[in-house]
Amino acid sequence: MTKKTSKYDKILNTFIQLLIEGGYQSATISKIAERAEVNPSTIFRNFTDKKGLLSAVVDRHLKDLSTIFDGVSMTGNIEDDLVILSKTYQEFQVDHQEIVLIGFQAALEMPEINKAVEEIPVLFKKILGDYFSDMKKQHKIRETIDVEAATMNLLWLNFGYFLSVIRFDHPNISTSATDFYDKQIRFFAKSLV
Structure with a gap:
């Protein structure tokens, strides 16, 4: 597994955990970055924005x-x-x-x-x-x-x-x-x- 894939999954899994804990509104980019131990720019580079994260969750789900x-x-x-x-x-x-x-x-x-x-x-x-x-x-x-x-x-x-x-x-x-x-x-x- 490459570092990019590892970071991608870590960010996505952190986002999912925050969704479960507090819902979409409370899962902010800064909270995701902090918990996933990545720079917010890494999230934006991989997912563009929160909607991009949500789209990735939906794609994984389907x-x-x-x-x-x-x-x-x-x-x-x-x-x-x-x-x-x-x-x-x-x-x-x-x-x-x-x-x-x-x-x-x-x-x-x-x-x-x-x-x-x-x-x-x-x-x-x-x-x-x-x-x-x-x-x-x-x-x-x-x-x-x-x-x-x-x-x-x-x-x-x-x-x-x-x-x-x-x-x-x-x-x-x-x-x-x-x-x-x-x-x-x-x-x-x-x-x-």
Whole structure:
């Protein structure tokens, strides 16, 4: 890895951390430079400005998104497969939470962020819809199951859990990842067979 690549990644990762900690407005060039231990001119040279940094974050996010389900193997067991798909989705969301957080904060001013945030559930919906259709053809889920409704319900269940993880600490609305997969996802899966 070259020094330029190393500095580039260090700046980008620092920017992402500041986005998570305080949002877009508080992630100033001076804070990024200080924390990344670089001169502000290095940031401007690599990214032009804060919008350039944000664009690089979106590009990285979309690149990672294109491979989110690569290597995920389905077993044919509805419960296990939905846990695998949900874990993959949750891990990606947590690893890329800055996009979702900024999407909520600045969607109107930065439509490119809104587009990037939408890509996650759109892809997950396609994967789930294809999976449920295939399981229906194989008679592994009930014939009466509405694939679109099942897809949207699992999508909303996962997105709701992700939001509760990154936003809330209250014990009455929090649950561990293990409980989420074992109690919520498996419960949902059982309703399909």
